[in-house]
Amino acid sequence: MQLHELVNTIGQDLHRRYGERVHKLTLHGGFSCPNRDGTIGRGGCTFCNVASFADEETQVKTIQEQLTDRAGEIKRAKKYLAYFQAYTSTYAEVQVLKNMYEEALKAADIVGLCVGTRPDCVPDAVLDLLSEYVAQGYEIWLELGLQTANNDTLKRINRGHDFECYAEITKRARALGIKVCTHLIVGLPRETRTDNLETLQKVLAVGTDGIKLHGLHIVEGSTMAKAWKAGKLEAPELEEYVSIASEMIRSTPSNVVYHRVSSASRRPMLLSPLWCENRWLAMTEIGRALDRDGAQGSLIGDAFQYEKVL
Incomplete structure (x- = not known):
């Protein structure tokens, strides 16, 4: 069975509601981060080097230019979500955000926004702005980088x-x-399978509409890279990641949408684990594990049913 037959994926969720393919178009708004500019800290999170997932050259292009470029790369969709991904995409004066978001929303075939940010950078003025777009009928996702619910780990990785x-x-x-998508990392230093499952349960207890899973990437330029080069840190092996991620998915109610079950990066930026270079590898293995052991929600008696998303 294919992954979307076992997991409530964002692609299938959007297709069911819009009647056609809807793709995210990744944008760079030129934002900074309070954990890098000295507002709450310097150096950023210990795992972070934003160049590993964001094209710095796009900062010199307008939002409209970026949307045109990205849409041209995707031939299978006619509707899109504008995804402000890099750094902290609510970290600016609200009028600046309004201008940028609305430049994206006025573009042809854009049905909504995905806004990636930190939980400590979403003031009421930003929430009010996003809720206005919800009231206008736009698809709005607030993507919050939590990574873990363990406060000791959050301190160790310098989340702030x-x-x-x-x-x-x-x-x-x-x-x-406003829909919330929660970003979680599997494989953070000193964390175990139990920590990952406890994080999931805490997130579900608070309530969330979506989850995005990432395996820990050790990338050049990050604090973790120094520890890895010194032999003091290891990233999860593929088998370990697949085992933990699939158990988390099977422990997730079927109404929660998975925006991603693995992530990818490339050398030379990526140092470890090298299996992350192939974005399909973990997805395929997770699909096999779920096909064998049970679909999303099967550990809580709420198994995902493919018919729900047809």
Whole structure:
């Protein structure tokens, strides 16, 4: 069986609701991050080097130019979500955000926004702005980088916020009708399978509309890269990641949408694990594990049914 027959994926969820393919178009708004510019810290999170997932050259292009470029790369869709991904895409004056978001929304075939940010960078003015777009009928996703619900780990990786901050902003956003997608990392230093499953349960207890899973990437230019080069840190092997990720998916209610079950990066930026270079490898193996052991929600008696997304 294919992955979307076992997991409630964002692609299938959007297709069911819009009647056709809807793709995300990744944008770079030229934002900074309070954990890098000294507002709350310097150096960023210990795993982070944004160049590993964001094309720095796009910063010199307008939002419209970036949308045109990205749409031209995707031939299978006619509708799109504008995805502000790099750094902290709510970290600016609200009028600046409004201008940028609305430049994206006025583009042809854009049906909504995905806004990637930190839980400690979403003031009420931003929530009010996003809720206005919800009221206008746009698809709005607030993508919050939590990574783990373990506050000790959050301190070790220099996130600069705690789980309680994430829980508060998630509740406030969802109360306004804004969908929340929670980013989680499997393989963080000192964390175990138990930690990953406890994080999932805490996230589900607060409430979330989507989840994005990532295996830990050790990338050049990050603090973790120094530890890895010194032999003090290891990234998860493929088998370990697949085992943990598939158990988390099987422990997730079927109404929660998975935006991603693995992520990819490339050398020379990627140092470890090298299996992350192939974006399909983990997805294929997770699909096999779920086909063998049970689909999304099967560990809680709420197994995902393919018919729900046809």
